[in-house]
């Protein structure tokens with residue numbers, strides 16, 4: 240029987256990072272990744288296959304990263320895990336023994352059984368599966384009108400890409416605004432404006448009651464009985480964790496279907512860890528369980544599990560998901576980290592917020608200068624930053640990451656005001672009116688006044 244010191248099941252974001260970090264921290268240990276698919280797509284690149292990128296071959300995670308790190312790779316499906324004897328079995332009956340096991344099993348899109356018509360021809364989801372996505376791309380020429388259901392970031396990105404490639408796209412979202420888990424309404428409305436300007440039709444605050452058609456899709460009916468014609472429907476209404484393998488092996492699964500882990504990403508079995516979309520998460524700020532799945536969270540969890548494989552470290556633990564997220568709609572980028580003001584208040588925080596509107600180059604007369612808007616949310620009592628939302632140009636991505644660091648390190652608005660910020664005319668906002676610092680200053684002023 241083949242045996243490895245560290246066996247990782249899953250070869251996407253979390254599996255790759257877990258395996259390469261394990262090899263980096265424990266170079267004497269043999270590490271192997273087992274994954275089902277021969278070709279791993281960059282999951283976050285999938286929406287861009289519907290317009291910008293032309294084929295899946297342009298959206299691949301190269302295997303060279305594993306090979307260069309001296310991590311072995313096996314393409315196989317693991318069908319059972321025996322934690323007592325520390326053996327995994329593949330679908331063709333092969334056995335692989337392990338000393339430490341990391342479950343990085345990922346997630347699969349939800350296709351709700353309750354939604355009438357969900358099984359009709361030309362109803363699709365967006366799985367991280369090359370063959371499926373290639374089939375969908377192969378059919379696109381037949382479709383003129385497409386309804387995308389679900390206004391989270393995947394639905395927004397897919398709808399925009401399809402629209403830019405010439406389709407008539409309607410995006411339906413049941414909450415009052417798009418991206419409402421990430422943004423307060425004033426930022427969501429900017430996203431909506433950008434999408435509408437680029438031609439996507441929006442229906443928000445309303446659900447799809449059923450998908451219409453005999454065998455093929457002809458449209459959808461909304462809750463208010465309005466009908467929309469469609470040649471295809473794309474459901475992007477969430478992902479469920481792939482936790483069945485772990486459940487069958489006797490691991491605890493939480494109420495939301497995720498594999499239960501502690502802050503070291505360890506299951507109740509001392510030699511078995513779970514990371515990424517399949518592992519249980521809670522919010523860094525509110526401490527409540529969370530179902531948000533992001534590559535950023537998955538990779539942080541993977542690093543933490545790998546570092547803790549042979550020795551637990553009290554300074555290497557996962558303190559909860561900060562939900563750092565960004566997207567771009569044409570030239571307009573949007574990012575968020577931590578909690579929205581609405582959610583913070585809903586969960587019982589006494590908050591202060593401030594929004595500053597500036598520019599991302601200086602002087603603002605420079606070509607390609609973009610408006611940059613930063614909203615910060617802080618706890619009133621302590622001044623600790625709880626969340627931030629940003630809109631602007633391409634610098635939004637890294638600025639959102641900076642806000643993530645600020646939140647994770649529990650910085651206060653006063654600490655931000657004493658921070659040193661590097662600036663350059665072509666690369667950042669001005670030192671005299673750096674939007675992040677100005678928003679912190681406005682909150683500090685409100686705190687003094689309260």
Ligand SMILES: Cc1cc2nc3c(=O)[nH]c(=O)nc-3n(C[C@H](O)[C@H](O)[C@H](O)COP(=O)(O)OP(=O)(O)OC[C@H]3O[C@@H](n4cnc5c(N)ncnc54)[C@H](O)[C@@H]3O)c2cc1C
Nearest residue numbers: 249250251252253274275282283317345346515516533534
């Ligand atoms: C369209 C789309 C766009 C996204 N965009 C972003 C973005 O912009 N930013 C962001 O942060 N996040 C984004 N995400 C989320 C991000 O992709 C996921 O959080 C990330 O893929 C999680 O990685 P993972 O390794 O945990 O799981 P997955 O990517 O789901 O990988 C799971 C792996 O496990 C393997 N596996 C499962 N079961 C078995 C088994 N029994 N045997 C062998 N192998 C098995 C699979 O084959 C696969 O290799 C996006 C997701 C999608 C779908």
